[in-house]
Amino acid sequence: MGKTLVNKSSLTISENGLEKPTSSKRLEVLKTYKIYIGGQFPRTESGRYYVPTNEAGKKLANVCLSSRKDFRNAVVAARGAVSGWSGRAAFNRSQILYRMAEMLEGRKAQFIDELIEQDNTKAKAEKEVNLAIDRLIYYAGWCDKFQQIFSSVNPVASSHFNFSVPEATGVVSIIAPQGDSLLGLVSVMAPVIAGGNTCVILASETKPLCSVTFSEVLHSSDLPGGVVNILTGKIQELASWFVDHMDVNATIYCEKDSNTQKSMREKSALNLKRIFFYDKVNWYSAAGQSPYFILDTQEIKTTWHPVENIASAGAGY
Numbered sequence: 272m273g274k275t276l277v278n279k280s281s282l283t284i285s286e287n288g289l290e291k292p293t294s295s296k297r298l299e300v301l302k303t304y305k306i307y308i309g310g311q312f313p314r315t316e317s318g319r320y321y322v323p324t325n326e327a328g329k330k331l332a333n334v335c336l337s338s339r340k341d342f343r344n345a346v347v348a349a350r351g352a353v354s355g356w357s358g359r360a361a362f363n364r365s366q367i368l369y370r371m372a373e374m375l376e377g378r379k380a381q382f383i384d385e386l387i388e389q390d391n392t393k394a395k396a397e398k399e400v401n402l403a404i405d406r407l408i409y410y411a412g413w414c415d416k417f418q419q420i421f422s423s424v425n426p427v428a429s430s431h432f433n434f435s436v437p438e439a440t441g442v443v444s445i446i447a448p449q450g451d452s453l454l455g456l457v458s459v460m461a462p463v464i465a466g467g468n469t470c471v472i473l474a475s476e477t478k479p480l481c482s483v484t485f486s487e488v489l490h491s492s493d494l495p496g497g498v499v500n501i502l503t504g505k506i507q508e509l510a511s512w513f514v515d516h517m518d519v520n521a522t523i524y525c526e527k528d529s530n531t532q533k534s535m536r537e538k539s540a541l542n543l544k545r546i547f548f549y550d551k552v553n554w555y556s557a558a559g560q561s562p563y564f565i566l567d568t569q570e571i572k573t574t575w576h577p578v579e580n581i582a583s584a585g586a587g588y
Contacts, residue, residue, distance in 0.1 A: 303333040304479065306341060306503060307486035309348035310496020315504075316340045323477055326390050334479050337504035342444075342471065342512050345500035349442045349469040350518055352497030357439040357467035361415035368411035368465060370492040372404045378488065379404075382453060385480040389452065402555065403457040409560050410461040417466070417562045421569070432576040437569035439467030440545065441520035444513040446473045446506060448525040451554055453481035456501075458554045459523055462564035464498055468521075471500045473513065479503045506531065514538045514546065521545040521568050525552075 301322070305312040319336035335341075356364070375382070379400050386396035422436040443463050448455025452475040463470045474482030486501045502509070506526070514522045514535045524535055527550045539546040547567055552559055 299330075301330060301333050304335065304483040304503065306335050306337055307483070307489070307499070307501040308341070308345045309351075309500065310490065310494075312486070312490075316344075323479060325388060329388070331388060331480060334483070334503050337473075337502040337509065339509070339512050341502055341504075342509060342516070345471040345502060346442060346444075346516055346518050348497035348500055349471050352469045352495055353439070353441055355495060356464070356469055356498050359467075361418070361467075364465060364467065365411045365414035367493050368407050368414065368461065371488060371494070372407035372411065374488045374492050375400070375404050375407065375485075378484075382481055382484065385484060386453065389478040389480060398555075399451065399454045403454045406454070406457050406560055407461055410465040410565070413462075413562050413565060414465045417565045420562060421566055421571075425573070427575075430578055432578045433573065434576075435571050435573040437466070437566065438572045440568050440570050441468060442518060443468050443470045443521045443523060443568050444473075444516070444519045445470050445523045446510060446513060446525060447475060447482065448549075448554065449475045449477060449506075451475075452478035453485060454554050454559075455525065456482050456485060458552075458559050459525060459549065459564075460499060462562075463523075463568050466565045466569050468568050469498045469500075471502065471513075471519075473506065473509055474501055474503050476503070476505055510535065511538065514544060515542070517542055519544065521547070523547045523549060523568075525549045 303320070305314055315335040315337050317336060317338040317340070319338070320333045321336050322333060323331045325331060382400045383393070383396045386399060387393060391399065418437055423434065425433040425435060427433045445459050445463065447459055456472060456474060460470060460472060482501060483503060489499050506528075510524075510531050511534065513519070515538055522535065522539065522544060524532065524546070525548075532548055532550075535546055545568075
């Protein structure tokens, strides 16, 4: 008995005995952007996500909606990386920042495309990516120089050698600029880690693509896990934890929301946390980069060392 061959392409899907016409429109598979904690790419422990859209209503991606637990995990990773990162030679930190710029340069086209998806013009997207690359190189150059600028030898009345030097403050929590998803993040992150600190960053909520993709650049730049941790989510949910956590030494907030600023001031007063508002900085201007941004997250350590007072020692020299 001969076999009957059936052309699979001619089959239709049926349900309850009724044939359903197949759609010619392809269902787009949105990329799921994970968070970046301790050098790894976990999903949020909350299991939540959101779908940002551009002005045309196009869905951009599935983005993790980070929770308080994600932030706590990121702080643990950042604290564990502080001693190793701050203890590295300044020249080595400079090499790693420069490597970030190299990796970002190699993936420039991808970042430009993502910025265009997020409503940037092509010209503005190219400018933002180029500035981000240049900014990384700028702070790479300062890694082994800012100590010389901001340290001092202090005149004292006793027989001591007294000097003050900047030292990394520790873990810094950062709520990045919401409008400039790449340049803003790079501009606040680079001076923090150039000074030997580690950080936990909340990326732009409405324009998260470049911020999350930048974590892939960090992952391939020889940066130790935990030095930079990037979360995505809502400022309203996470801002209080960024300033409340007792294992965070300083907080940077880059938006102009007066209510959030007021809340942060009150909470930082309770735990004596250093807090900075970069709400008036134009990251596209020369004011968007400065060694003084490095100094913001440095502690000044003063050391007294006893020495012989040569001037009063007689004619022995």
